[in-house]
Amino acid sequence: MSVTLRYFAWVRERIGIPEETVDLPAEIATVGQLVGWLAQRGEEYAYAFENPAVIRAAIDRAHVTPATAVTGAREIAFFPPMTGG
């Protein structure tokens, strides 16, 4: 499955790119599993995802939890806790 990944704030800075398109291995079913898979893609990914507990995610622009299924997602975003307002 091909999906666009987007990164924001220090997740983006650590990985070094704002977005990329990847082919997800079939065994990745949830957002949490996707984070684990990304963390193994290189030093910069390991750094960005070193503390999965603080990473927030959205699928197709809606907040999701690590347990959420990635099936059918077109765009998955990862970012730190939000600090607007």
Place this chain on the structure above:
Amino acid sequence: MSVTLRYFAWVRERIGIPEETVDLPAEIATVGQLVGWLAQRGEEYAYAFENPAVIRAAIDRAHVTPATAVTGAREIAFFPPMTGG
């Protein structure tokens, strides 16, 4: 003791004048007693003070209660509950 009395809103309308100066009999010690004395000054006063429980008072521009002493007051005001804002 000579004191200026001021009336606002429907208290003023019922009495028919916005203010007056009166000489208070020495036996009037509190705001509550003053209301009782005023209520006996005529039909319009009786109407204005027919329900003393809803009358609010201020002495020299500070809210007071019926138990407050009138000693030394220069200006005593009577009015209904406030409805600003």
Place this chain on the structure above:
Amino acid sequence: MAALVPTVRVQMERFDLGAEADKLSAGRTDVGAVATFTGICRGDENGQAITALTLEHYPGMVEEEIVRHAQEAATRWPLLGLTVIHRYGRIVPGEQIMMVATASSHRQAAFEAAEFLMDFLKTRAPFWKQVESSTGTDWVDAKQIDDAAAERWRYPYEERERS
């Protein structure tokens, strides 16, 4: 917070909410939050259509009473600025009646102080509203819900007694 000098105006004229709010943060970098409230004359009172509102007030006392509550607010919350403007006279539906603006470093203080001032303006500031309708004029009754709202702030804050 003794240094806070509240802006309090009781006037017939309209006010400019945006300009008043801007003044609270102009030329300084410690204000992070400005909350405002504007009271507007509605076209109905207790379900009955009205054509206008006339606000009577007790000159002198009303300003003192507002300043007193502004100072009380400044002892409760770390305020950096505070403005209360209240109009009197005849006001037609759709027109502004009054405004409160509060400035602080953080939002909670600004919001709470604005609500506190509103609750006290409703129940303690000597203003009285008279409504005009097709059936004549009528004084607006005080609302118990406003007294209840004011009560929630009343810890040791007692009726001010004259000794």
Place this chain on the structure above:
Amino acid sequence: MAALVPTVRVQMERFDLGAEADKLSAGRTDVGAVATFTGICRGDENGQAITALTLEHYPGMVEEEIVRHAQEAATRWPLLGLTVIHRYGRIVPGEQIMMVATASSHRQAAFEAAEFLMDFLKTRAPFWKQVESSTGTDWVDAKQIDDAAAERWRYPYEERERS
């Protein structure tokens, strides 16, 4: 309240608080209360002097997320109007960051809805603040106090799960 169409803008440009607040009551006589909140860039963050703030956002999602919470607010309170404007990009101390304005017949709904929206903007809208200071740039940490503030509204309002 399904008829409420909130005004939501995410922009680099400054906004005019007074003009936005006025729009909520212009030409109508059912609005009795307008509450507003303006967030302003302070010159310090966690006690350290800063020279500027840069706001990053997730275009598309941020508007959707704000509209979602605006609609949530409209189901909880009898709102007659609602505006949220949030800036992004570089902002220097003293400049406005964002505003919320809410209109209702009565003040409690206007105040509560404005506070609700602020709590959710702080914790759910995809914005991230980076500060510039003499020591370089740094991402602002999310505050637990903001999460706690948002929690108080969270009755059956659950994390939105994608099925």
